[in-house]
Amino acid sequence: MTDTDKILNPGMNARETDETKSVLLVGVGGQGTILASRILSDGLMRAGYDVKMSEIHGMSQRGGSVTTHVKFGSKVYSPIINEREADILVSFEKVEAVRWLSYLKPGGMLVVNDYEIHPLSVLTGEAKYPDGIIELLRNKVPNMLALSASQAAGDLGNVKAQNIVLLGALIKGMKLDDIDWITVLKDIIPPKLYDLNVNAFKAGMAFLA
Amino acid sequence: MKEIVTGNEAIARGAWEAGCHVAAAYPGTPSSEILENVSKYPEIDSEWSTNEKVAVEVAAGASLAGARSMAAMKHVGLNVAADPIFTMSYIGVNGGFVVITADDPGLFSSQNEQDNRWYALHAKLPMLEPSDSQECLDFMKDAFELSERFDVPLLFRVTTRICHSKSIVELGSRTEASIKPYVRNPGKNVMAPASAKKRRYVIEEREVRLRAFSNNCSYNRVEWGMRRKIGIITSGISYQHAREAFHKLDDEVSYLKLGFTYPLPDELILKFASEVETVYVIEENEPYIENFVKQLGISCTGREALPAVDELNSSIIACALLGHSEEGRWEVEATPPPRPPVLCPGCSHRGIFYEMAKYRDIATSSDIGCYTLGVMPPLGVADSVICMGAGVSAGIGFSKVFAMPGAARDDGKPIKKVFGVIGDSTFFHSGVTGLIDAVVNRSNMALCIMDNRTTAMTGHQDNPGTGRTIMGEKTQQIDLKALCVACGVRPDNVQMVDPYDLKQVHAAIRKAYDANEIFVIITTQPCALIKEVMRKREHMYCHVDEKLCVKCKMCLKVGCPAISLRESSAEITRSMCNGCAICAQVCPKNAISQVGELND
Incomplete structure (x- = not known):
């Protein structure tokens, strides 16, 4: 039996409770949410947790909201x-944070990549990409971190490593940094991309240092 | 050893541990990774079959020959394979034979939401329904033995959230199963009316034995709570949602967790229901268990509280049965623009749709694959999408009617031509039969075979056109043009086009439009996401000259996610662009240029 009366306080040490913790990663098909989740799940399993991860394949991967x-x-x-x-x-893309915000629990923590990917409806002028998203979110959600993971990854040589920057920030935010993530990265990331991703991971952690 | 794996990986592992010898499948979300993972085990002869019916028949033959065999498919694939499955229920097996159906509640990547548990009832096949990755592995490991014991193919039913969720499993080792001796037995294996009628009685006897097994097997278990106030009958992923929804009431709630769900265990259900005050049946989509429970005369709550549509979750259950409210969610005053899936930058389908969209007097019968996305604005090409193969055959029906006097659009204008659209893998799957029909029955429809050299939507599986098997062997590459000609299309009426070259595409579509008999266009650019293609084109991109751009927005009409309109001009995101140059060809001011060259 879990202690159901305990009110979760996100950002606290995840180990202090045996309540189930939930991390929702949202983004645009192709941004690498699945790889980030895979590393996260693997590390959590190695740390002794029961872990479940659910991902969506197929049609929505073609540039859709994932x-x-x-x-x-x-x-x-x-x-x-x-x-x-x-x-x-x-949220790997900022308007996706708005789309999925209802999934955040009261008192929950929001991590947003300050990065825009315009859907086709915006590119063709049928819809408008909302202005001032970061401010709107910040006014609502007290526990929020906005970071430019894409820029951090770009500075390290490849914008695609933005997913691992965000993973680093998330792990620091959940105070799970005592797990040996470097070994997990080594086991999962291809050797050619290992250095880039370790640096991206550290850059992500540094946003919350 | 412990690992965290998806349901699909666990199914593959279970098959391997059970000593499976032969596996066949046609890819389809959420089932595709089952065979991809099975094929990694060299002990199992794996194949991508031409379609699901072929896969089931290959596995059926392997079973009769004495091997443990399996076939995997998505829910709608089982419709294609229903014919052999219903009769294999009569014939039974030699080596264990397992058919996996991966259903898609919530329609994440499907054209319908059918609940394939009814197939077990309809074809009288025993059914296992795992509820996490460990059960996928364990049940699969047992499935072959059960199939052999009861001499019947076994239906293994999973859903998207089982297939694509990871959970922790304990891995075992492979137990070799010997290939069973083959004994020729026409009375059992040749289903002519006289022998089939005899087998019909055997099935009914088998049903009785299976029902007795269901009442006493470890796959159906009771988890008693301290007090027996609420009794929940559930199966598959719904069990997990129910446990989560009711976890604060663990003392009050007992579960009848069903893993062997055809035949359903009548005595067990009656006994369980008699021990609890209130019975809930918690299941996703169809009232498959609930109908049976009600037939037993048990009063229960199910469909009247829980929705028939979409995937279930613990919150829906808690709101429906525990009175939880959905109040108090975060909201901000901004409307996110819709973000549906779209054709990728550099997609080889774009040019065809761009040119087809210029015709106002055509109807397009499209099909299942990435090219279904041609229906999205701004291209908007597709009048119907039904199922695999209908891109051709429904087109035949469309063109019959549009040729009749009085047939017209609702604005009174005629439809002068019908185009079918189908991908390479889908054409091999079930388009080729439609093409033969079109030739023989003198249809004048036009058909575009969007050959991108892979099965793209489901994740780049090989198909008869790629020249490779799933085991990585080189093989005969089926020549699409020669196949069309062999089907009876006149060689002059088969036109190969480079879909990146709009002039060629324009001319070919014009020719097809004007033809009075069946005309086939076959495109020749591979999918832009194939690794080899990405490597070849990695230095290629398109560039907008700001000084020449007049912001006329013509380039936006090709619907490419890499092109956007900025303050001063259109802009192309270089990291997304592969230099296909469709946009450059539609620019009236020659403001867009293709940069870079193909790698060797």
């Missing part, structure tokens, strides 16, 4: 995160 769910604790049942349940919402 989500990956990671849940961990002493015992996880459903692999799905519902609305108002995510302890942390990590």
Whole structure:
């Protein structure tokens, strides 16, 4: 039995509770949410948690809005995160944070990549990409980190490593940095890209130092 | 050893551990990775079959010959394979034979939301329904033995959230299963009316034995709570959602967790229901278990509280059965623009759709694949998408009617031509039969075979046109043009076009439009996401000359996600662009130029 009366306080040490913790990663197909979630799940399993992760393949991967769910604790049942349940919402693209914000729990933490990818409806002028998203979010969500993961990754040589920058920030935000993530990265990332991704991971952690 | 794996990986592992020898499948989300993972085990002869019916028949033959065999497919694939499956229920097996159906509640990547548990009932096949990756592995490992014990193919039913969720599993080792001796037995294996009628009785006897097994097997288990106030009957992923929804009431709630769901265990359900005060049946989509429970005369709550449509989750259950409210979600005053999936930058389908969209008097019968996305604005090409193969055959029906006197659009204007659109893999799957029909029945439709040299939407699986098997061997590459000609299309009426060259595309579509008999266009550019293609084109991109751009927005009409309109001019995001240059060809001011060259 879990202690169900304990109110979760995201950002606290995840180990202090045996309640299930939920991390929702959202972004645009092709941004690498699945790889980031895979590394996260693997590290959590190695640290002794029960872990479930749910990803979506197929049609939505073609530039559509995508989500990956990671849940961990002493015992996880459903692999799905519902609305108002995510302890942390990590948005790889900023308007996606607005789209999926209802999944963040009251008091939850929001990590947003300050990066825009315009959907076709905006590119063709049919829809408008909203202005001032970061400010709107910041006014609502007290526990929020906006960072330019894409720029940080670009500075390291490849914008595609933005997913690992965000992973670093997320892990620091959840105070899970005592797990040996470097070994996990080594086991999962191809050798050619290992240095880049370790640097990206460290850059992500540094945003919350 | 422990690993965190998807349901699909666990199914593959379970098949390997069970000593499976032969595996066949046609890719389809969410099932595709099952065979991709099976093919990594050299002990199993794996193949991508031409379609699901072929896959089931290959596996059926392998089973009759004495091997443990499996076939995997998505839910709609089982419709294609239904014919052999229904009769294999009569014939039974020699080596264990497992058919995997991967259903898609919530339609993440499908054209319908059918619940394939009804197939087990309809074809009288025993069914296993795992609820996490460990059960995928364990159930699969047992499935072949159960199939052999009851002499029947076994239906293994999973859903998207089982297939594509990872959870922790304990891996085992492979137990070799010997190939069973082959004994010729026409009375059992040749389903002519006389022998089939005899087998019909055997099935009914088998049903009784299976029902008895279902009442006493470890796959169906009761988890008693401290008090027996609420009893929940559930299966598959719904079990996980139910456990989560009711976890604060663990003392009050007992579960009948069903893993062997055809035949359903009547005595077990009656006993369970008699021990609890209230019975809930929690399942996704169809009231498959609930109907049975009600037939047993048990009063229960199910469909009247839970939705029939979309995937289930613990929140829906908690709101419906525990009175939880959905109040208090975060909101900000901004409307996110819709972000549906789109054709990728450099997609080889774009040029065809761009040119087809210019015709106002055509109808387009499209098909299942990335090119379904041609329907999205601004291209907007597709009048119908039904199922694999209908891109050709439904086009035949469309063109029959549009040729009849009085047939017209609702604005009174005639439809002068019908185009079918189908991908290479889909054409091999079930388009070729439609093409033969079109030739023989003298249809004058035009067909575009969007040959991008792969099965793209499901993640780049090989198909009969790629010249490679799933095991990585080189093989005969089926020549699409020769195939069309062999189907009876006149060689002059088969036109190969480079879809990156709009002049060629324009001319070919014009020719097809004007033809009075069946005309086939075959495109020749591979999918832009194939690794080899990405490497070849990595230094290629298109560039907008700001001084020449007049912001006329013509380039936006090709619907490429790499092109946007900025303050001063159109702009192309270099990291997304592969230099296909479709946009450059539509620019009236020659403001867009192609930069870079193909790598060797």
